[in-house]
Amino acid sequence: MIAKINQLLEEVAALKAANAEELEALRIKYLSKKGAINDLMADFRNVAAEQKKEVGMRLNELKTKAQEKINALKEQFDNQDNGQDDLDLTRSAYPVELGTRHPLSIVRNEIIDIFARLGFNIAEGPEIEDDWHVFSALNFAEDHPARDMQDTFFIESHPDVLLRTHTSSVQSRVMEVSQPPIRIICPGRVYRNEAISYRAHCFFHQVEALYVDKDVSFTDLKQVLLLFAQEMFGADTKIRLRPSYFPFTEPSAEMDISCNICGGKGCPFCKHTGWVEILGCGMVDPNVLDANGIDSKVYSGYALGMGIERITNLKYQVKDLRMFSENDTRFLKEFEAAY
Numbered sequence: 001m002i003a004k005i006n007q008l009l010e011e012v013a014a015l016k017a018a019n020a021e022e023l024e025a026l027r028i029k030y031l032s033k034k035g036a037i038n039d040l041m042a043d044f045r046n047v048a049a050e051q052k053k054e055v056g057m058r059l060n061e062l063k064t065k066a067q068e069k070i071n072a073l074k075e076q077f078d079n080q081d082n083g084q085d086d087l088d089l090t091r092s093a094y095p096v097e098l099g100t101r102h103p104l105s106i107v108r109n110e111i112i113d114i115f116a117r118l119g120f121n122i123a124e125g126p127e128i129e130d131d132w133h134v135f136s137a138l139n140f141a142e143d144h145p146a147r148d149m150q151d152t153f154f155i156e157s158h159p160d161v162l163l164r165t166h167t168s169s170v171q172s173r174v175m176e177v178s179q180p181p182i183r184i185i186c187p188g189r190v191y192r193n194e195a196i197s198y199r200a201h202c203f204f205h206q207v208e209a210l211y212v213d214k215d216v217s218f219t220d221l222k223q224v225l226l227l228f229a230q231e232m233f234g235a236d237t238k239i240r241l242r243p244s245y246f247p248f249t250e251p252s253a254e255m256d257i258s259c260n261i262c263g264g265k266g267c268p269f270c271k272h273t274g275w276v277e278i279l280g281c282g283m284v285d286p287n288v289l290d291a292n293g294i295d296s297k298v299y300s301g302y303a304l305g306m307g308i309e310r311i312t313n314l315k316y317q318v319k320d321l322r323m324f325s326e327n328d329t330r331f332l333k334e335f336e337a338a339y
């Protein structure tokens with residue numbers, strides 16, 4: 001009896017069926033009431049009592065294996081059927097829910113559009129940078145606080161490698177391989193070692209612009225700033241420049257625009273001054289031009305940079321910076337109509 005079971009086990013393991021009819025024939029041969037396995041079941045009562053346990057187990061194993069094999073073969077045909085007979089080309093498609101563009105992308109694209117109309121080309125660079133492109137080539141002193149671990153993420157095993165703290169590193173990368181006229185806009189993500197709160201994050205986004213050519217003056221810069229502010233925030237927008245300091249520009253300035261929330265009358269957003277700061281700018285320091293292989297005696301240039309989050313806040317009054325990276329679709333849906 002054991003020998004017979006073993007023989008059937010081998011047969012079952014090797015079963016093949018080319019179509020549903022062959023499969024049905026196999027099912028009848030092995031699993032039907034008059035099938036081979038039921039025949040053995042009928043003989044089971046004649047098995048000697050001391051062998052009943054072992055034979056019973058083997059018999060059950062055979063029955064399970066046969067059922068599994070037939071099922072597996074059946075599934076194979078069912079799947080084939082789904083590909084053929086059940087295909088209904090007239091059935092309506094599953095509804096696809098459309099996503100919305102992220103507010104930072106909307107604003108970034110708007111900024112890029114404005115500068116593209118002025119003839120600026122997009123330039124991009126790596127987020128993982130080296131000290132030279134982020135600091136040294138941009139006239140940062142050896143002991144500048146930005147080089148401190150408190151402000152910048154460094155790679156522990158390579159103190160020369162860091163996450164860029166500004167997109168100015170792209171300016172350096174473009175200048176070192178090209179000669180003026182250079183007119184680029186660099187959008188990208190930057191990283192700072194900051195505690196995360198509603199008003200600060202360890203990463204945010206910047207757009208910087210750089211223009212280097214012969215006879216570029218502060219007047220050119222001011223005109224571009226005014227045009228940008230009015231395109232971005234409306235034709236009535238006023239700008240004002242305050243002297244400031246950046247290592248890579250001289251002279252440097254920060255630009256305020258008339259508060260577009262209160263129209264300049266004063267509100268909590270502008271701290272009742274009627275003005276809000278939106279960007280930093282200045283004439284490229286001659287040291288920066290020379291460090292990047294551009295002759296500062298022949299060429300001059302201006303640079304400006306702004307945080308995309310800051311501009312987005314002004315346009316849409318997003319009060320908590322963290323909302324930008326929480327991927328809450330309810331928040332993102334609010335910008336559906338914005339583009």
Ligand SMILES: [Zn+2]
Pocket residue numbers: 259260261262263264265266267268269270271272274275
């Ligand atoms: Zn205001």
